[in-house]
Amino acid sequence: MTVTDGHRAGFLARERIIARPGWSRWLIPPAALAVHLSIGQAYAWSVFKTPLEKGLNISGVASSLPFQLGIVMLGLSAAVFGTRVDRNGPRWAMLVSSICFVTGFLISALGVWTRQYWLVVLGYGAVGGIGLGIGYISPVSTLIKWFPDRPGMATGIAIMGFGGGALIASPWSASMLAAFGASGNTPDPDGIALTFLIMGLAYAVFMSVGWLLIRVPADDWRPAGWDPATQKTGKLITTGGVSAANAIKTPQFWLLWIVLCFNVTAGIGILEKAAPIFTDFFGGSNPAASFAAAAAGFAALLSLANMFGRFVWSTTSDLIGRKNIYRMYLGVGAILYLVIELMTNSNKVLFLICAMLILSFYGAGFATAPAYLRDLFGTYQVGAIHGRLLTAWSVAGVLGPMIVNAIADAHKGEAGPARYTTSFIIMIVLLVVGFVANELIRPVDPKWHEKPDAGHDRRPGVRPDEQEATR
């Protein structure tokens, strides 16, 4: 693409959103959050499961399909479209994400309205899932370029938004379903359709602030008082730039892939069955009805830890380094699982603290990954590399629940914490393997760096992808 092409592309072109002097970088996180808080709705899908099952008379497996397909499409679309997202810029990516995500809701509304459930799977899962993948990576490289001094904090804010999306969507969609007669034992399918329709339209408006507000920094822009020459340096922090095509040929990419996959799998170990785990550990002789509220409180506490871990630990990684912070996620995470394993239900407060920390490390693993990639591969195509890395999430999304559910089912006869002993031991092993993989990460061989004669500036904080985009 040339500059002339960019002019022709008009409103969506990267050239149109280069920030004018005086533009504040503190407008970029809200733009990113407008997208991430929306697409994070995916994790509130469970609210629709029971109304769909009862309203359309479908099975539990069928009602999970739109979400599962959505997560698979998230990983696939992030991997497939990552390079295009880097090339076309964040406004294009955010708009495409908005269109796909909103269209997914509108198709789903039509599907429920006409009682054609396959349209819900196609709309929410396939079309909406593409919106999830493109939307998830859309602001990442832009945030890293606006915050070269604090990349962990910047991506932590955005990816915390993905966790926060479910917090908003869950009570909001539940209250709409109730208001439109789509809850209880005989939910009205038309009420579900109306909920989908309203959510689609509301997200269209909410996400528009993202693609309207987003800007990329000018080539020569630097944060006030920040000198690239004085930036934090470390053995792993490169001054070169590696293309997405070359990054996947390096051992560093696949070691980080293992780290992310196993860290996510271990977190899902608790997240997936939060309420049953708490009930089996502490239910005892409590009345089922009152304890269900306590178990829901436990799930809520884990959501909070998951969300704030994304911001707090990712920001901390700017100070202590990416490799050290992953040592903590994986090493301390394994020890915490071991503490739960040994203490079982003898101390509720200790159990809660351990579970919260494990979930905070789970969320932080997502949030710190883009900054780790920036350190290893530079800012050149970091968005596309991040997209490819997210396939680890898709695998973990299947692996984690599969392990926990299969083992819990196999130990159905057992009561209390013993039911989860095998699962937790597997999680400890996975975290240890992830820890070893993190230890094996070394600086990327300079042979993979883009050649200087290609006209690329090698320093983090500048945008060699601009040159790539115009070649």
Added chain:
Amino acid sequence: MSARDEQERRVPPVLIVLAWLWVGVPFAYGLWQLLLKLPALFGS
């Protein structure tokens, strides 16, 4: 204060505040709804 710092101030602060409110208000709503569930955890 450097010229760059002065340039940074050119964006009206109200725009920054509005942008953060746009995402902050729904986020606060979700957070509040979540916090309402927590007392049950410690009451059991």
